Amino acid sequence: MPVILRQEDEGIWLDREKFDSDLLQSLLVPYDSFMxxxxxxxxxxxxxxxxxxxxxxxxxxxxxx
Structure with missing residues (x-):
């Protein structure tokens, strides 16, 4: 399933040097439909x-x- 990220979270998601599964999991939230x-x-x-x-x-x- 695709993930829609807030622009400020893109760097965290794409950073291959750091892997924090709890932090990444916290980004997997429904995107605001008004946006x-x-x-x-x-x-x-x-x-x-x-x-x-x-x-x-x-x-x-x-x-x-």
């Missing part, structure tokens, strides 16, 4: 071969894709 935003993106997202910045760009008119 999230959903928006339509291109159907190119559906293919793993597409690893492009365009995959996360909001599209203005999803009915045209």
């Amino acid at each position: 999230m935003r959903a928006y339509p993106v291109s159907t190119m997202v559906g293919s793993p071969k597409n690893d492009l910045p365009e995959c996360i760009q909001e599209i203005a008119n999803p009915s045209l894709c």
Whole structure:
């Protein structure tokens, strides 16, 4: 399952020099839904071969894709 981290916790999560399982476990909490935003993106997202910045760009008119 993906983990959504607060920006200030990213460094702790990615630090390979330090491993504190209790600290890392404490980061695994539900992310505040008010901090999230959903928006339509291109159907190119559906293919793993597409690893492009365009995959996360909001599209203005999803009915045209």
